[in-house]
Amino acid sequence: MAGTDLAQVRAMVFDVFGTVVDWRGSILAEVTALGRAKGIAADWATFVDDWRRGYRPAMQRVRSGDLPWTDLDGLHRIILDEFLRKHGIASLTEAEIRHLNLVWHRLNPWPDAVAGLTRLKRRFVIGTLSNGHVALLVNMAKHGGLPWDVVLSAELVRHYKPDPEVYRSAASFLGLEPSAVMMVAAHTSDLEAARRQGLRAAYVSRPLEHGPAAPHETVAPDAFDVVVGDFGALAAAMGA
Amino acid sequence: MAGTDLAQVRAMVFDVFGTVVDWRGSILAEVTALGRAKGIAADWATFVDDWRRGYRPAMQRVRSGDLPWTDLDGLHRIILDEFLRKHGIASLTEAEIRHLNLVWHRLNPWPDAVAGLTRLKRRFVIGTLSNGHVALLVNMAKHGGLPWDVVLSAELVRHYKPDPEVYRSAASFLGLEPSAVMMVAAHTSDLEAARRQGLRAAYVSRPLEHGPAAPHETVAPDAFDVVVGDFGALAAAMGA
Numbered sequence: 001m002a003g004t005d006l007a008q009v010r011a012m013v014f015d016v017f018g019t020v021v022d023w024r025g026s027i028l029a030e031v032t033a034l035g036r037a038k039g040i041a042a043d044w045a046t047f048v049d050d051w052r053r054g055y056r057p058a059m060q061r062v063r064s065g066d067l068p069w070t071d072l073d074g075l076h077r078i079i080l081d082e083f084l085r086k087h088g089i090a091s092l093t094e095a096e097i098r099h100l101n102l103v104w105h106r107l108n109p110w111p112d113a114v115a116g117l118t119r120l121k122r123r124f125v126i127g128t129l130s131n132g133h134v135a136l137l138v139n140m141a142k143h144g145g146l147p148w149d150v151v152l153s154a155e156l157v158r159h160y161k162p163d164p165e166v167y168r169s170a171a172s173f174l175g176l177e178p179s180a181v182m183m184v185a186a187h188t189s190d191l192e193a194a195r196r197q198g199l200r201a202a203y204v205s206r207p208l209e210h211g212p213a214a215p216h217e218t219v220a221p222d223a224f225d226v227v228v229g230d231f232g233a234l235a236a237a238m239g240a
Numbered sequence: 241m242a243g244t245d246l247a248q249v250r251a252m253v254f255d256v257f258g259t260v261v262d263w264r265g266s267i268l269a270e271v272t273a274l275g276r277a278k279g280i281a282a283d284w285a286t287f288v289d290d291w292r293r294g295y296r297p298a299m300q301r302v303r304s305g306d307l308p309w310t311d312l313d314g315l316h317r318i319i320l321d322e323f324l325r326k327h328g329i330a331s332l333t334e335a336e337i338r339h340l341n342l343v344w345h346r347l348n349p350w351p352d353a354v355a356g357l358t359r360l361k362r363r364f365v366i367g368t369l370s371n372g373h374v375a376l377l378v379n380m381a382k383h384g385g386l387p388w389d390v391v392l393s394a395e396l397v398r399h400y401k402p403d404p405e406v407y408r409s410a411a412s413f414l415g416l417e418p419s420a421v422m423m424v425a426a427h428t429s430d431l432e433a434a435r436r437q438g439l440r441a442a443y444v445s446r447p448l449e450h451g452p453a454a455p456h457e458t459v460a461p462d463a464f465d466v467v468v469g470d471f472g473a474l475a476a477a478m479g480a
Contacts, residue, residue: 073415125378135415138365138390150378150391155413173395175313175375 013129015185018209021107054079069158071133105139116231123240162193202226253369255425258449261347294319309398311373345379356471363480402433442466
């Protein structure tokens, strides 16, 4: 471990989208195939990026109280409908649109994720701590073979990250002090919010999250308790 | 399966105390050893039975609003303190009492439980649906190797079974119709309450739950969707 002060960590909770699973690659593959099958021409890479980008303002409407609690299926559907309208795509049936919207339940893990989690699970309680709702996270785990001990979600406290309630709930649900819980994410803002609630923080670099051409943030090796390049290195850093 | 009407079941949620784990045998072994180590003479079998029996009225105080939400650690501690006082047992330190109270996190599975759950997990989402809180259920799963996909608990809705909110929450958290969720329990009252909320019901007989001498309820083979003697038979009945 990076320091003996990490010896008290008992549980590790993971951001999921981008940290554990490759949302962009998974969705791009599925929508490209769908477009080909249905004869729909569109810039699918931009579509996927826009779909993800729309999630932040949609979630913000919930965080601000403008929208009542709405799960990610609901938020994703709002953004998807807008895209289909804007691009005049009318050849998808309601069942096809509903299936497409649930592609977020079918995201594939990064190649190192399952092996790293399996190692960490031997030594720690491992769980999600995601803005995805429980059903989405459970379906995704079945799809990708993610060996979670527990599925923790924004849905359980009806607050989205980075609201402090979400991070505090992880320690509380696990019956642990915040300092015994480590947040793992590929996003510094998530880790900073976790740290403000007393959690430990591990940064895992995912340079391909936004595609090979996108700029990628650089994080100093001492910016968080652990800074690594994949889940294998994370397991090694945590002595698992 | 008992009928094609069970083909729509996607998730199976399990009562835990008595159904998945042998609370009486596990606790009796631990307190007997503790009593021997500390030189405390007591009728430990009666102690264990009283501890479990005290749980229902304690929980009822929460269900009725007499007590605010209190998790099982809190309820178990109230009952334990009363027992120690009543029997004049003063030789346990606070740390020892606290450790003893957490014996409910260290219960051992029935011999057929892990193998049966492992089979069922290949075909269904499997989860707890217990009055135990999340931390207790996660610790117990780590202790006994229970391969849950999801840990659902009374704590998440702050209602204890048999309040209807608990059963409804299982379907809601999993994004399923109630009829796609099967409740598994060794207690008919739990199954009847689940069924009233539209869940499917599987009864698993655990004749040793209250010890070899205790009377055991007999359930007709057609009283629930599935009536079996262990988790191996449950997996077979569900085609897993």
